Each structure stands twice: as C-alpha cells, then as structure tokens.
Amino acid sequence: MRSVGIVGIGSYVPENIVTNKDFELFLDTNDEWIISRTGIKQRHIAPKDMPVSELCYQAGLKALEDAQIAPEEVDLIIVATITPDYAFPATACLVADRLGARNAAGFDLEAGCSGFVYGVVTGSQFIATGMYKTVLVIGGETLSKVLNWKDRSTCILFGDGAGAAVLQPVKEGFGFLGFELGSDGSGGALLSQPAGGSMYPASLETVEKNLHTLQMEGKEVYKFAVRVMGEVSLKVLKNADLKIEDVDLLIPHQANIRIVDAAVRRLGISPDKVVVNLDKYGNMSAASIPVALDETFKSGRIAEGDIIVMAGFGTGLTWGACVLKWTKVGLEV
Numbered sequence: 037m038r039s040v041g042i043v044g045i046g047s048y049v050p051e052n053i054v055t056n057k058d059f060e061l062f063l064d065t066n067d068e069w070i071i072s073r074t075g076i077k078q079r080h081i082a083p084k085d086m087p088v089s090e091l092c093y094q095a096g097l098k099a100l101e102d103a104q105i106a107p108e109e110v111d112l113i114i115v116a117t118i119t120p121d122y123a124f125p126a127t128a129c130l131v132a133d134r135l136g137a138r139n140a141a142g143f144d145l146e147a148g149c150s151g152f153v154y155g156v157v158t159g160s161q162f163i164a165t166g167m168y169k170t171v172l173v174i175g176g177e178t179l180s181k182v183l184n185w186k187d188r189s190t191c192i193l194f195g196d197g198a199g200a201a202v203l204q205p206v207k208e209g210f211g212f213l214g215f216e217l218g219s220d221g222s223g224g225a226l227l228s229q230p231a232g233g234s235m236y237p238a239s240l241e242t243v244e245k246n247l248h249t250l251q252m253e254g255k256e257v258y259k260f261a262v263r264v265m266g267e268v269s270l271k272v273l274k275n276a277d278l279k280i281e282d283v284d285l286l287i288p289h290q291a292n293i294r295i296v297d298a299a300v301r302r303l304g305i306s307p308d309k310v311v312v313n314l315d316k317y318g319n320m321s322a323a324s325i326p327v328a329l330d331e332t333f334k335s336g337r338i339a340e341g342d343i344i345v346m347a348g349f350g351t352g353l354t355w356g357a358c359v360l361k362w363t364k365v366g367l368e369v
C-alpha cells in the first residue's frame with residue numbers, strides 16, 4: 037500500500053455575513069443566548085442564486101492551485117455534501133466540468149458533517165492501492181437553503197462554505213496513518229431533511245408541513261456528539277498506535293463550542309492544540325473541517341511532520357476520524 041497525504045488545500049466561503057444581532061430582527065433570540073449556548077457569533081450565507089457547486093468549484097480550484105496540479109491530472113473528484121445542487125446529477129460531476137477535470141471520475145458522498153473525513157478516507161484508498169494518483173476531495177454545503185428560518189433552535193447554528201484537499205502519494209511514514217468510521221441508522225430521525233426523496237416525494241403537503249427543511253432533535257444530537265467525538269478520536273489514535281500526547285493538532289467538527297470543550301476534556305488534550313473557528317462560520321457541516329484545516333495551514337500553525345487528527349459526527353448518524361502525519365510534498369510515481 038502506498039502512503040497518501042494532502043498535497044494541496046483550499047477553501048471558499050460566500051461574502052455575505054449574518055451576525056447573531058441580525059437574527060434579533062426576525063426571531064425571538066439574542067446574541068447572548070447564541071454565544072453562550074453555541075459559541076457562534078456569525079456565519080457566511082450564500083446568495084439565493086449561488087448553488088453549492090459554485091462554492092465547491094472555488095475551493096477545488098484553490099486546492100489545485102495550491103498543489104500546482106492541472107485539472108486534467110485529477111483522476112477522481114469526491115464531493116461530500118448533504119446539500120447538492122440537485123437530487124441528481126451528482127455535484128461532483130458539475131464541479132469536474134467547471135474545473136475542466138475531464139479525465140476525472142466523480143461522485144457525491146453523503147455522510148453529513150462527517151462527510152469530509154469519509155471523503156478523504158475513501159479517496160485515499162484509490163491511491164493507496166495504486167489505482168489512482170490524484171484525488172480531489174471537497175466538503176461543501178449550503179445548509180442555508182434547507183433551513184427553516186422561523187425555527188430558532190436550528191437556523192442560528194449553520195453557515196455555508198466549502199473546503200477542498202488534493203490527495204496524492206507521499207513519502208513512506210507520512211500522510212494518513214489511520215482512520216475510524218462508523219454509523220448508526222437508528223438515530224437517523226434525530227437530524228434529517230425528511231422530504232424530497234422516495235419516502236416523502238415532494239408534494240403540496242410536504243411543502244406545507246415544512247418537511248423540506250432541516251429537522252433536528254438538538255439535545256439528543258448534542259448527547260451523541262459529546263460521546264462520539266471523544267470515542268472516535270481515541271480509537272483512531274489507537275488504530276495508528278499513537279497517544280494523545282503525540283497529537284500536535286486536533287481539528288474537530290465545528291458544531292458547538294460546548295461539544296468541542298467536552299471532547300477536549302474527555303481526551304485530556306491541551307486546548308491550544310485544538311482548532312476552533314465556529315465563532316466565525318457556524319456549523320458548515322462537511323465544509324467545517326477542511327475550511328478549518330485550510331485556515332490553520334495558511335496561518336502557519338502546521339509544520340512538516342505534525343500529527344493531525346480530524347474528527348467529525350453528523351446526520352446518519354455517522355462519525356469519523358483520521359490521523360495524518362503532515363507533509364505537502366507529493367511523490368512522483
């Protein structure tokens with residue numbers, strides 16, 4: 037098996053910022069409640085005419101530029117999203133077309149906020165086995181399009197954005213060292229967008245009942261998240277024969293500062309090794325982790341050889357974590 041790493045990263049968020057104060061104008065909520073219960077101060081929201089493929093295209097382009105790789109060299113594009121442009125065709129195919137990645141296969145991957153981790157784990161298998169050399173993985177969401185803007189317990193939590201990573205073979209001992217993925221469909225109803233699929237095809241009734249918007253049992257998801265974030269991070273370290281002391285950086289899914297804090301306590305990791313940017317972006321689902329990774333790298337906080345853990349949880353229910361030894365130098369193979 038070849039070693040696989042991230043040789044290019046990029047991210048994109050729409051310009052428009054919605055602050056907590058903005059919600060006070062049309063919802064029974066306030067800045068103090070939102071900050072104390074979630075840690076979120078603002079989020080970026082895409083304009084009505086901007087689909088998720090546009091965010092993914094922008095992030096993907098930046099990642100390819102960062103890796104200095106031409107679109108024609110990409111063998112596969114995976115877009116992790118729960119807010120695709122269409123039920124079909126796949127957003128990955130639309131993004132490949134925009135990028136000019138005409139030699140790339142493409143498919144979407146649906147694992148909610150664990151989507152980017154699922155994506156890099158899936159993409160890296162093609163490279164590890166020698167089947168492909170270059171895989172572009174993008175986590176992108178426009179959850180703003182499926183929120184019920186009258187539901188104060190959900191609409192304040194989410195933001196739009198996309199983050200991308202170019203995967204290629206890297207020198208032995210670097211790149212992905214281990215992963216852990218899981219799911220539990222019995223909790224599917226805790227976080228869903230019920231209508232529009234084969235269970236509840238779109239109808240006047242589904243629209244009237246608001247079933248095309250995100251529905252969440254916040255307290256139950258919270259309890260699940262607190263439990264699983266610690267567990268999956270410890271498991272992935274065990275799989276890679278590493279200890280928490282070996283970790284230089286933890287990039288958790290950015291849903292709620294209280295969930296991050298609980299995971300930090302459970303893991304016994306120093307908070308200064310934990311990336312938090314949810315105050316600026318809210319929960320961007322599959323985009324949260326790659327946007328945080330990109331920002332952290334660009335800030336100069338990641339060095340060659342650093343051990344990085346990325347861990348997420350989300351609808352499904354799903355959870356996933358991967359650990360990598362950082363290098364951005366691809367191997368000529």
Ligand code: ACO
Pocket residue numbers: 064065066069070073074148149150188189190192227252254255257258261291292319321349350351
């Ligand atoms: N402003 C003011 N009050 C509010 C708001 C708001 N925006 N939202 C809810 N409240 C009220 C409730 O109505 C309730 O009032 P009541 O006591 O009079 O009934 C009170 O605040 C407490 O509500 P809770 O739901 O108990 O608040 P909680 O402390 O659990 O926080 C929250 C809610 C933030 C949603 C929390 O449960 C949470 O973060 N859950 C996890 C969500 C999550 O991570 N989701 C993403 C999953 S990832 C993916 O795949 C997309």
